[in-house]
Amino acid sequence: MIGDIEGMDRRRLLATALFAAAAPAVAAAAEEKKKSGGGSYVQIPTLLGATSRGSSRHGVMSVDCGLDVPDEALRTRVQQSIPRLRAAFVQIVQTYAAGLGDGAMPNADYLAQTLQRQADTVLGKPGARLLLGSIVVN
Numbered sequence: 605m606i607g608d609i610e611g612m613d614r615r616r617l618l619a620t621a622l623f624a625a626a627a628p629a630v631a632a633a634a635e636e637k638k639k640s641g642g643g644s645y646v647q648i649p650t651l652l653g654a655t656s657r658g659s660s661r662h663g664v665m666s667v668d669c670g671l672d673v674p675d676e677a678l679r680t681r682v683q684q685s686i687p688r689l690r691a692a693f694v695q696i697v698q699t700y701a702a703g704l705g706d707g708a709m710p711n712a713d714y715l716a717q718t719l720q721r722q723a724d725t726v727l728g729k730p731g732a733r734l735l736l737g738s739i740v741v742n
Contacts, residue, residue, distance in 0.1 A: 654701060663741060
């Protein structure tokens, strides 16, 4: 019985050591994935808004987007303003999603124009181009 316990402890120790050794590689892969879209691309965390779908059914609209910012000084400002940008974008998405009719398709052009206008307002000038990744309504 004692030999079985020691064997289990060794296996746990070995498993823990393997996970610890693999952690930096996993973190590096995750960091590399975040940088997709090129050097001028700044990703905005996913935006969510609640939808009302008929009698007492609720859904969620999610919007993936980012900003293409070729100007390095403006890109720095964008990265510093991500919390403000995200808050403004979430407010737009939540308001739009709340008014989305049952079974209606979201209007990507309207959302892109509205989010672009809001980005220009928050940043104080144009130059950061909004890119929509996906709009999903569940």
